[in-house]
Amino acid sequence: xxxxxIGDIILxxxxxxxxxxxxxxxxxxxxxxxxxxxxxxxxxLYTADLTRQxxxxxxxxxxxxPHTPGDxxxxxxxxxxxxxxxQGRHVIIIDDAIESGGTMKRLVEFVxxxxxxxxxxxxxxxxxxxxxxxxxxxxxxxxMENDDLLIGYGMPWDNKYRNRPNVAKLIK
Numbered sequence: 761x762x763x764x765x766i767g768d769i770i771l772x773x774x775x776x777x778x779x780x781x782x783x784x785x786x787x788x789x790x791x792x793x794x795x796x797x798x799x800x801x802x803x804x805l806y807t808a809d810l811t812r813q814x815x816x817x818x819x820x821x822x823x824x825x826p827h828t829p830g831d832x833x834x835x836x837x838x839x840x841x842x843x844x845x846x847q848g849r850h851v852i853i854i855d856d857a858i859e860s861g862g863t864m865k866r867l868v869e870f871v872x873x874x875x876x877x878x879x880x881x882x883x884x885x886x887x888x889x890x891x892x893x894x895x896x897x898x899x900x901x902x903x904m905e906n907d908d909l910l911i912g913y914g915m916p917w918d919n920k921y922r923n924r925p926n927v928a929k930l931i932k
Contacts, residue, residue: 767929779901784813799855802914819844851877856914861891
C-alpha cells in the first residue's frame with residue numbers, strides 16, 4: 761500500500777497494541793458491566809482490539825456522525841440504532857481518536873440527552889492537543905504533540921487508508 765500521502769509512522773503496530781492494553785487495563789479496573797457504543801466507521805478497528813481485552817460483560821452497539829477530520833463544527837446527522845437499552849447503564853463510547861473533539865462532544869451530548877445512561881465515558885487510542893472540552897471521563901493511551909493530520913488504524917483521508925495497521929502522518 762505505497763502512496764505519496766503516507767508520511768512518517770507515528771504509532772506502529774507495537775505501540776498501538778501497547779496502547780490498547782493500557783486502555784483495557786484501566787477500563788477493567790473501573791467497570792464490571794457496560795454498553796460499548798462504537799463510532800463507525802473509524803472506531804471499528806480499535807473497538808475490535810479493545811473489547812477482546814475487556815474482562816467485564818459488554819453489550820455492543822454503534823453510532824455514526826459523518827465528519828471531516830479536524831472539523832470542530834460538525835453538524836451532520838447522528839445515526840444511532842439503539843439496539844441495546846442504555847438507560848441507567850454505564851456507556852463507553854469508543855472511537856479511534858479525538859482530534860478536534862467536536863464530533864465526540866456532540867455524540868456524548870446526544871446520548872446523554874436522549875437515553876439517560878448512568879454514566880458516559882470515552883475510550884480512544886489517542887487524543888490531540890487543542891481539542892474541545894468534553895466533560896466525561898476519558899480513557900486514552902497517547903496524547904499527540906501536535907495537530908498533524910493522521911491516517912490509518914481507522915482514520916481516513918479521501919475515504920482511503922483506514923485499513924493501515926499503523927498511524928502515519930498525512931502528506932497532502
